[in-house]
Amino acid sequence: MKDKDILVVSAHAADYVWRSGGTIAKYIESGARVHVVVLSDGVRGESNDLWKQENATAEGVAAIRRNESRKAAEILGLKTLDFWGMQDYPLSFGQEEQARMVRLIRTLRPDVIITHDVNDILNMDHNRTHTFVWQCSIMANSAGVLTEGLSCTRQMKLFGFEPHQTEISGYRPEIFIDITSAYEKKARAMECFAAQKHLIEYYKQRASMRGNHARRLSGNSAILYAESFSRKYPVVAQEFV
Amino acid sequence: MKDKDILVVSAHAADYVWRSGGTIAKYIESGARVHVVVLSDGVRGESNDLWKQENATAEGVAAIRRNESRKAAEILGLKTLDFWGMQDYPLSFGQEEQARMVRLIRTLRPDVIITHDVNDILNMDHNRTHTFVWQCSIMANSAGVLTEGLSCTRQMKLFGFEPHQTEISGYRPEIFIDITSAYEKKARAMECFAAQKHLIEYYKQRASMRGNHARRLSGNSAILYAESFSRKYPVVAQEFV
Amino acid sequence: MKDKDILVVSAHAADYVWRSGGTIAKYIESGARVHVVVLSDGVRGESNDLWKQENATAEGVAAIRRNESRKAAEILGLKTLDFWGMQDYPLSFGQEEQARMVRLIRTLRPDVIITHDVNDILNMDHNRTHTFVWQCSIMANSAGVLTEGLSCTRQMKLFGFEPHQTEISGYRPEIFIDITSAYEKKARAMECFAAQKHLIEYYKQRASMRGNHARRLSGNSAILYAESFSRKYPVVAQEFV
Amino acid sequence: MKDKDILVVSAHAADYVWRSGGTIAKYIESGARVHVVVLSDGVRGESNDLWKQENATAEGVAAIRRNESRKAAEILGLKTLDFWGMQDYPLSFGQEEQARMVRLIRTLRPDVIITHDVNDILNMDHNRTHTFVWQCSIMANSAGVLTEGLSCTRQMKLFGFEPHQTEISGYRPEIFIDITSAYEKKARAMECFAAQKHLIEYYKQRASMRGNHARRLSGNSAILYAESFSRKYPVVAQEFV
Amino acid sequence: MKDKDILVVSAHAADYVWRSGGTIAKYIESGARVHVVVLSDGVRGESNDLWKQENATAEGVAAIRRNESRKAAEILGLKTLDFWGMQDYPLSFGQEEQARMVRLIRTLRPDVIITHDVNDILNMDHNRTHTFVWQCSIMANSAGVLTEGLSCTRQMKLFGFEPHQTEISGYRPEIFIDITSAYEKKARAMECFAAQKHLIEYYKQRASMRGNHARRLSGNSAILYAESFSRKYPVVAQEFV
């Protein structure tokens, strides 16, 4: 993983932690460069608990979410977080965001992009983010689009986060990443989102469930925790993986 | 690939060559052990052209098919071929074949099994072979089944051949293996099946088409030829592949 | 059904009658509150027959459609109809419609929302309405979105109308509502749309066909007529239903 | 649930506990009659851990499994267990088993049948059991089949267990049963299967995960634990559920 | 249609009438040769009403069904009916039936085969018949299988009947045949099955519904009645159809 570049695009402030925190921490430990974009602060879409506080305001909620997200990122080993500050519920993408993402992909030239999967039956922002990132990745590969001195990329690998309720969203895990060595970091990072206790427990159990699946499918009994992802395109390889 | 063990199960005498000949040759070159089972000689299911010869008999057709298959295997680098001599069209699997396959898997302990994909809309033997191999692989993993001194295996990776007409069979390529270095061997091996000229050309073009797909998806312009396979279970890995 | 609240969102002036008229009538009879939104008058999308009249104008067609729809609603027992007067073919939803629907859901707090199913291969307005209503239902559940003194709802049940040609639209009936007791009202309500004779007969036969299906699946021979709906989310229950 | 009759068909000795133990306990508490058929003792398909003991024999393993299953059943409140003693891995159904199941359905006349879902990608016995039970339920409804004085039934509701790895088996939860009140019994019943520690933990977490899903979908915050099931046929109802 | 040969394979005594009676009558009128195989008399699977008569016996029921079927066939214009007299519920196909069907296909050399579609969620005999006919059609095309002086066929077109409840069986209509000119014959033929009043009405309405669909999709307002079928393989044509 050393010298690999990974781009993670998260619709809201906490998504990347619940769904890929272990994988991020593991990549960073191994010397990879991981760049996380947080499109919105999740003020409308994932802050129900914060709005229960008296005198809650959009600005106040946003500040809390960003702060939590920064702490979590630090635990995972991320040096920076790229907050785009978009309004959520619904996220709306225009030409400006498109150009910004194409330029970012052309600059980072990631081997791997991780974002939301194509369908989340309980969250339209996740679906819109998938479509946005997919389209920008195609445009980044195509000469003639917004070149401005940045050369064109080649097709990168595109992975999808698990949605919250997988089966009814049509999610299918296509790769399990063993996060056993990074699990403690993920657990601590999740605990930064103090107002969402039930999700912390939920995603700890999920890491354990995916660890069970990965052990059964690989026969590797050392795997205790895992994260799963969908894969947009087939694997191309020199031998079976 | 060195020291890997691969089991290939082919319904008829030529299936493994058309659909995985390049991958087999490449594995053997690298020092892997590849074991090919040919369930039937394909007398009924893939010998239309041979039956056009005057005085054709089942025995004669079988002998020709086996002979062609042996020559092809030699070109691919296989030392032996394991002919089971079952009747085809339709292949029928009973307890005896089941026990034989479970024992074989327990003896070889392959990392990878390759066989037909779950559905071929033009060939019921391919479908039946898939179900048979899948069930035997599960049983081989399970203590209590036919142990006889052979210890139980763990879940192996299970890949599926392309059917002849892919889209109408619901086939989805999930991994492309770069066979550029082994392509010449595959081409020569296919030419052993002299009576099936149209298929030789067909599978040469297919290797080229899959090479095009693999190049596009990976950005690796050195890939000229590829074979694609379905994958029964998700990948379990330490990093993204 | 007493004291239940139901919101029905209809793309055009007659959709709610053809597809859920029996269910609406039955709910009203039992004391439920049913609120029907008619997004457009269906001037462009369902008035082919009216445009054949000489000197037809958009205003004239709209007036006829609204009048027919009001008569049908009265027969079904509805006190009011909520006409939004949008242009159809295609229906286009902006921030204004979104805010209006979120506020409406927050005000009505329905147990059940019924609208078009996710796909109608012959009518893009139906598909767009589904997406619109689904997204607004999610936003209505989310604190931080357009609160304005209206408190947030919880996830409601979301059901989908049958499209006209079901199988090619991928429609799957997930619940049959017995409308035997309300059938006469539905039949009379449909007859208000005088220019669409063929549809009146079509949906009478459909009620009979769905009654046959419901009888066969339940063993309840008292069911003569039924309406079927898709269901966006799984059932949550205290026992099997 | 009082006076309801439920038939549960379990491929192996523990399946019904992991997958429906909470629902069974809850039904029994409420006064329903629950009849559980255990087709095989699971000697080959779910006893890997027991075979690790020295001098393990098929008879010994079977005795242990039955004993564990009986204890679990008692905790759930079942008076009896109906062991059929078939050989597993693979389960093979002939005319005798078919006649026995049709007669059982005709005798019990259950409102609900619960068995394995249509596809488990890691367990062919589960798939075969589904097909067997489904076919027998159809035959039980059909006059002319094996009547022998037992009158024909009508179509019953048919629900499917969750397979172990749901998404890759194509499983879709269609109903969540709230098992909060019965959860303690389920937990204790699972602990009877001492050799399968990892599964006990796995299915405790699953009950919690399904509880989370059910809360989110219903807005009912009292649901802590749930079990999910697929549904073979649509719901037929007098109002929306 | 003149000089065309059609083979219809019906699981039970009345299936071919409900599902393809109009198409059969129309083909015969135009001078085609239609051969109908009735695999079973439907004693167990479609005679619930007859078993309600006192002293009903399997032989008696079979005689009634055959007699009704013969009358219906005569009205449709069929000269003969090919009763195979198999037991139904479940239909079980062995080598003998396989050889018989392969020989029949080799003898008739039909352009078109019509039988049940691949899945009927309420009738396992329909599913088994589909698999049986499909496999036999493949074998009939393959030299080496049971030749006995009959030469090998080429791939024929394979169409599937509508199941009773289409959407939940995954049925998708791929071709509508206009049966307006033959509808009266179909209606009269259906009336031969006196004990199944509800089905007569059901399939009359269905012909009308499919006529509505066919009109809408083709713009041909002369179509009043239609039958729909699935298609196993793509169309091959000289121009768009």
Place this chain on the structure above:
Amino acid sequence: MKDKDILVVSAHAADYVWRSGGTIAKYIESGARVHVVVLSDGVRGESNDLWKQENATAEGVAAIRRNESRKAAEILGLKTLDFWGMQDYPLSFGQEEQARMVRLIRTLRPDVIITHDVNDILNMDHNRTHTFVWQCSIMANSAGVLTEGLSCTRQMKLFGFEPHQTEISGYRPEIFIDITSAYEKKARAMECFAAQKHLIEYYKQRASMRGNHARRLSGNSAILYAESFSRKYPVVAQEFV
């Protein structure tokens, strides 16, 4: 095919040639009227090779693409090409394009429309074009939409091009058109796109592969080359095709 009218809508300058060039040439030879709309010049989405030339500009690339496309069209026998000059990657459709397409369909009144299939996993412009054309075809059929003296059409047949990588885009061929007689023209037309050598070879092989499929499915050994298409709606016919 004589006197038929066909409308082809191509997202970029070369799409219609790779994917339907043979069918177009064949229709024109037979006396049909074929109208091709080229929405964009493909400056951004299919001109990677041209951008490698020093001093490449958008205008220059556009001019080259149009010129190549005109030459190809001439070889296929087209008298004119209808260039809309939209920007690609991404194509964005507004009310103006919608009105233009509806008017065009009302003017041409085509029997058949060919455009991109519903999903291309590597090209969002193809997907957007499909949705655009489909919606406009529905609106063209609907009185009240933009009539302006042009009368309403009836539902036309809608066919979809093959995407580049078919299986991973979910493409399913539903009709094969025999292009043997027109293949030479298609080959020469493709060679006009000099900078895309690899695609020329790719689509020659594809024509050969589809010819193989069409031969196998029809038994017509005279078919050497074919093009395949998806079909949006079922066939309506007087007999089986």
